[in-house]
Amino acid sequence: MRKLRPILAVLLALAAPAFHDARGAQPPSLQGPIATIGDRRVEGADIQRAALVMADDPLRARKPALWRKKLLDLCVDRELLALEAERAGFLKDSAVMHEIERQRANALYAVIRDRILIPELEPTAAQLDTARAGGLFRLVKVSYILSVTDPKTTHQVSIALRTGANFDSMASLYSIHSSSTRGGDVGWMWTRELNPASRNALKTAKPGDLLGPYPNDPAHEFYKIEAFKDPDDAEIRERLLLDRVRGLESRYHSQLLMRYKLELNPTAVSPVIFAAATERADSILASLGPDGTRPGQGVRPGLGILARLEGDSITYLDIAFPDILPRDEDGKAHIEDTQRLTLVCATAVLPRLIARDAHERGIDRDPAVARVLRLIGEEVSTRAMVTKAVPAPSDPGAIRAYFESHAARYRRPPARRALVAMFGSEDSARMSLRAWNGIGFGDSALIAHGLRAQERATTATLLPRFYAEVPLFETDKDPLSLAVRSLNEGQMSPVVQTPHGYALALVLGREAARPMTFSEAAADAAVDAREDREGAWVASQLDGLRAATPARTVPARLDAVRLGSLNPGGKRR
Numbered sequence: 001m002r003k004l005r006p007i008l009a010v011l012l013a014l015a016a017p018a019f020h021d022a023r024g025a026q027p028p029s030l031q032g033p034i035a036t037i038g039d040r041r042v043e044g045a046d047i048q049r050a051a052l053v054m055a056d057d058p059l060r061a062r063k064p065a066l067w068r069k070k071l072l073d074l075c076v077d078r079e080l081l082a083l084e085a086e087r088a089g090f091l092k093d094s095a096v097m098h099e100i101e102r103q104r105a106n107a108l109y110a111v112i113r114d115r116i117l118i119p120e121l122e123p124t125a126a127q128l129d130t131a132r133a134g135g136l137f138r139l140v141k142v143s144y145i146l147s148v149t150d151p152k153t154t155h156q157v158s159i160a161l162r163t164g165a166n167f168d169s170m171a172s173l174y175s176i177h178s179s180s181t182r183g184g185d186v187g188w189m190w191t192r193e194l195n196p197a198s199r200n201a202l203k204t205a206k207p208g209d210l211l212g213p214y215p216n217d218p219a220h221e222f223y224k225i226e227a228f229k230d231p232d233d234a235e236i237r238e239r240l241l242l243d244r245v246r247g248l249e250s251r252y253h254s255q256l257l258m259r260y261k262l263e264l265n266p267t268a269v270s271p272v273i274f275a276a277a278t279e280r281a282d283s284i285l286a287s288l289g290p291d292g293t294r295p296g297q298g299v300r301p302g303l304g305i306l307a308r309l310e311g312d313s314i315t316y317l318d319i320a321f322p323d324i325l326p327r328d329e330d331g332k333a334h335i336e337d338t339q340r341l342t343l344v345c346a347t348a349v350l351p352r353l354i355a356r357d358a359h360e361r362g363i364d365r366d367p368a369v370a371r372v373l374r375l376i377g378e379e380v381s382t383r384a385m386v387t388k389a390v391p392a393p394s395d396p397g398a399i400r401a402y403f404e405s406h407a408a409r410y411r412r413p414p415a416r417r418a419l420v421a422m423f424g425s426e427d428s429a430r431m432s433l434r435a436w437n438g439i440g441f442g443d444s445a446l447i448a449h450g451l452r453a454q455e456r457a458t459t460a461t462l463l464p465r466f467y468a469e470v471p472l473f474e475t476d477k478d479p480l481s482l483a484v485r486s487l488n489e490g491q492m493s494p495v496v497q498t499p500h501g502y503a504l505a506l507v508l509g510r511e512a513a514r515p516m517t518f519s520e521a522a523a524d525a526a527v528d529a530r531e532d533r534e535g536a537w538v539a540s541q542l543d544g545l546r547a548a549t550p551a552r553t554v555p556a557r558l559d560a561v562r563l564g565s566l567n568p569g570g571k572r573r
Helices: 007-013 046-053 065-089 094-121 125-135 153-163 167-174 178-182 196-204 233-245 248-259 266-278 281-287 339-361 367-389 396-405 426-436 444-448 481-486 518-548 555-560
Strands: 035-039 040-042 139-147 185-190 209-218 219-229 307-309 313-314 414-423 466-472 496-500 501-511
Touching: 007 219, 007 367, 035 065, 035 367, 040 065, 046 065, 046 555, 065 367, 065 518, 065 555, 094 233, 094 248, 094 339, 094 367, 125 233, 139 153, 139 167, 139 178, 139 209, 139 555, 153 167, 153 209, 153 219, 167 178, 178 185, 178 426, 185 426, 196 209, 196 248, 248 339, 266 281, 266 339, 281 496, 307 339, 396 518, 414 426, 426 501, 466 481, 466 501, 481 501
Parallel strands: none
Antiparallel strands: 035 040, 139 185, 139 219, 209 219, 307 313, 414 466, 414 501, 496 501
């Protein structure tokens, strides 16, 4: 519901990472920077990124030339703030550099993964043939019983099924699986996803066959085969690739640690564990020298190099960040044992190793990648500068005072209140729609179908196998809100796919627009109050920075930037 676009948010959005594999070549006479600010440059890619951020600006349609000038001004302002953050020394601050290193490692890993690691996993034609011949990459539609019964009862269930007992009825009686309310129907599955003990039987099974019982400690599984389907090569390739990609990042990390030979310093283990258990983390940091070590003094142990690897080493300074080594309530960052210390050291050094790997592969010399790395540094340092200058309000009444002085800003739009059920599969959602169509559903029906209530859920957080009563606002643009917009009380939505599953919504009634209460608006008001103060500070800073460091622009180059067919981020690898 928040529609504000504070200046700082816009300026920082211009630094969001976006790789462009292809940028339209400019005419030779127009190549070069569009503007220079000191030793910094604004180029066509910066203007294109600004155009994406400001795509909804009314000036775009009304006054295109003015809109282009506004894009340039925003890019110049961002460079001025980044330049000021650099002058103020934020790029030398350890916490800022740690965050920059972490974000750059994430960006570099994404490129390494997409350009190198995943292509190496692409299945060959021979591997596709082998997978198909093995029979594990075949689709089977099954009904399912997962029973927790004693051996005698399990045997009786098996006999009953093989002598004509209705599978649906037996599923409702004996299955503890959520599909029991649907007669055991679980839809299409890959044969490899079924119990491994069933694989020999699946090779010769045909529709109508009963398979099982197969042990799945402490339960047993029964299958009724409904149909088979042979996937095409594209489906098998996708499945193979999905399997191979699973765990790819952790495997890559392990390979890096082995390649660069990370090893703990045995003599440093006991001292650092003792220091972490007896001293506050801030006290340890204050006692360290510039190289991250300290000599022993009395009962306080000396701390040296904790771990070594090729061309690098790790000290307490490298591991003392809260995201790596969290503090307890007493301010101590405990390290329980050698295994924990190894994990902490590995976590601390991995961003540096990813950067080394990317450099050795030449990835960081790609102009698009280099630009992203630069923008990450500018965004993090600028944000740190503003955060230090505009701390969060310490007065608890300040947010309420802000809310009361801006009450007209906080209105709850018209909404439809709906009971929303979220399903894990489209088939189960459609089966429920057929069962409830025309009669609706309530808590008892949802519980009977194996769903549970999810407290304080929203359309964005409701999970599969849960339900909740939620408001669907007329201003929201998510698929579910759009689906119920034309419905009246008592009407049911079609099945709607959401990020978490497949939803059904029963409209319970309408709610008129009204002012929000403070409790409803408190979170937004806190953000708005902070952003207003940040915006005022940024505006005052920019007034001085523009005068002190004027930009030199080339209008013809700005006019030549192509902005007609942009998409967010360009082509992402």
